[in-house]
Amino acid sequence: MAGPAFVVGCWGFGPGNLTTSIQAGSGFGYALVWVPVVSTLLMLTLADMSVRIGIQAPASLLSTVKDRLGTWVGYLAGGAIFVITLMFSVGNAVGSGLALSMLTGMPAIAGTVLCTILVAALLVLRNVYRVMEKVMVACMALMALVFVISTVAARPDMWKAAEGMVPTVPLGSTTVVIALIGTCLSANAAFFTAYGTRERRRTAEQYRDLTIADTVPGIVAPGIMTSLVVLVAAKIFGGPLGAENMVSSIGGLSKVFEPVAGPVGVWIFALGYFAAAFSAMTANATAGGTMLSDALGRGASSNTKTARVVSGFILTWGIAITAIFGGKSPVQLIVLAQSLTVLTAPILAALLVYLASRRDLMGSLRSKTWQTALGIAAVLIVTWFWIQLVIGFFQ
Template identity: 60%
Template structure:
C-alpha cells in the first residue's frame, strides 16, 4: 500500500487516532459555522448592559456632569473616562457571573461565602437604590414641570405611579429593557448633536483627560464616580444576563454588542454633557445652581426651545433610571432575603414600591435645594460601593463556580484598582462631610 493510500485510509478510518481527530475537527468547524450569528441575531443580544447604562445615566449623572462643566469647565472629564473603563471591567465580571451562577449572583454568594454575606449584599444594594430614588424622584418632577408647568411634586407623584404600574406587568424585565434601550438611544443623539453645535474648545477638553483636582471639587468628584462607576448597576447586570438565559457560547458576542457599548454609551454622553456645559455655562466659573440654569446647555442646539429639549432629556434620564433602580433594588433585596431572584416576585414588587415611596418622601421633606440634594444623594452611594465591588471581585475568582470563565490576572488588576478607588473616595467623602 502506498503512502498516499495509507494516509487516506488513516484519515477516514474510524478507530484510529488520526481518524478521530479529523472527524472531531470537522465537527467543530461545522458547529462553529452553525452557531455563528447574523448581524440581526447579534443585535438581539443587546439588553442587560444597556439597562445598567440607563440606570447610570439618570438625573444625578446629568446634574453632576452639568455642574462639573459649569463650575470647573473641562477639568473633570478624566473622572468619567476612568470610571467608564473600570465600569466595563466590573460589568464584564457580572455578566460572566450571571452566566455561571446556577440561580442568581446573591444565591451563589450565599453558597460560597455564607448566607449572611448574601443578605448583606441585598441590603447594601437596597440602600444604594434608596439614595438613587431621591434623584430620580426629584428629576422626574422637575423635568415634567419644565415641560408642562405645575408643581414638580405633583409630577413626581404621577411619574412614580406610572413606574409602579409598569412594575406590576408580567415579564416586567423585558418591557423595561425595551423602554430603557430606546430612551438611551434618543438621549445619545441629542447630547452628541449639542456637543458639536456648542462649538467647545476641544483642545481644552483634551487637557481634561489629565487628572487634576480643583479646589472644592471633591464632593462633585465623588458624586461623578458614584453615578458613572455604578457598581450596583454592574451587580444587577448578572440578573439581566441570567433572565435572558445567556450561555458561555453567547459570551463573546454579548461582550461586543452589549457589555462594551452599553457602558461606553453613557460614559460618552456624560463626557459630552461636561463639554457642552463648559462651553455654554462655564465662563462664569460657578456651578449651575437651579434646573433652569442647567437647561442652558441646550440653547446652542435648540435656541429658545433649548430648555424644552433639556427637560425632555432630564425627564427621560430620570424616568428610565427610576424604572431600573426600583426593579433592581426590589429584585436583589428579595433575593438576599431568600424570597426569589425574579423581578416578578411579590416580595420584589413590594420592595420596589417602598423604594419609589422613599423617593417621594425625601422629595417632599427637602424641597429647598433640589439640585444640591441630587448631588449629595449620589455621593452617599459611594459608602456601600466598596462592599459590592469586593463581592464581585471575589466571586469572579471562584474556580468552583466560574471554571474557565474565572478572572484573568489583568481583569483582577482592573478590579482591584476599582475597589481601591471607591474605598479611597468613601474615606475622603467621610472626612469631607465631617469637616463640612
C-alpha cells in the same frame, strides 16, 4: 443580544448623572473630564465580571455570595444594594418632578407623583424585565441623539478636554467628583447585570457576541454621554466658575442645550431630563426590589411578591424625601444623593472581583490577570472616595 447592559447604563445615566455632569463642567471647566472616562472603563470591568458570573454561576448572584461566603455576607450585600437604591431614588424622584414641571408647568412634587405612578404601573406588568429593557433602549437612543447634536453645536475646546484627562481634583470639587463616580462607577448597577444575563438565559458560547452587542455599548454609551455633557457645560457656561458659582438651578442647567435650539433648548433639555429620570427610576426600583428579594431568599425575580413590595417602598421613599427636602435646593439634593451612593460601593465591587476570579466557579470565564487588576483598581478608587466622603461628614 442587546438588553441587560443597556438597562444598567440607563440606571446610571439618570438625572443625578446629568445634573452632576453639568455642575462639573460649569464649576470646573474641562478639569474633570477624566472622571467619567476612568469610571466608565472600570465600570465596564465590573459589569463584564457580573455578566460572566451570571452565565457561569449555578444560582443568582446574591445566592452565590451566600453559598460561597456565608448567609450574613449575602444579607450585607443585599442591604448595601438596598441603601444605594434609596439614594438613587431621591435623585430620580426630584429629577422627574423638575422635568415634568418644565414640560407642563405643573408643580414639581405633582410631577414626581405622576412619574412614580407611571413607573409603578410598569412594575405590575407580568413580564417586568422584558418591558423595562425595551423602555431603557429607547430612552438611551433618545438621549444619545440629543447629546451628540448638542456637542457638535457647542464645539467645545478639545485641546483643553485632552488636558482634562490628567486626573486632578480641583479645590471644592470633591463632592461633585464623588457624585460622578457614584453614577459612572455604580457597583450596584454592575451587580444587576448578572440578573439580566440570567433572565435572558445567556450561555458561555454567547459570551463574545454578548460583549460586543450589549456589554460594551451598553456601558460605554452613557459614559460617552456623560463626558459630552461635561464638555458642553464647560463651553456653554465658560467654566471654571468655581465651586461657589456652579449652576445650581434647573433653569440654569437647561442652558446646556441652547446651542442646539436656542430658546427651544429648554424644552429639549426637559425632554432628555425626563427620559433620564424615568428610565433610571424604572431600573432602580426594579433592580433594588429584585436583588433584595434574592438576598432575603424570596426569589431572584422582579415578579416575586417581595420584589414588588420593595420596589414600591423604594419609589415611596423617593417621593417622601423629595416632598420633605426637595423644595429649597433640588439640584443640590440630587448631587448629595448621588454622592451618598459611594457609601456601600466598595463592598459590592470587592465581591464581584472575588467571585469572578474563582476558578472553581468561573471555569473558562474566570477573570484574566489584567481584568482582576482593573477590578482591584475599581475597589481602591471607590474606597478612597468613600474615605473622603466620610471625612467630609465630620468636617
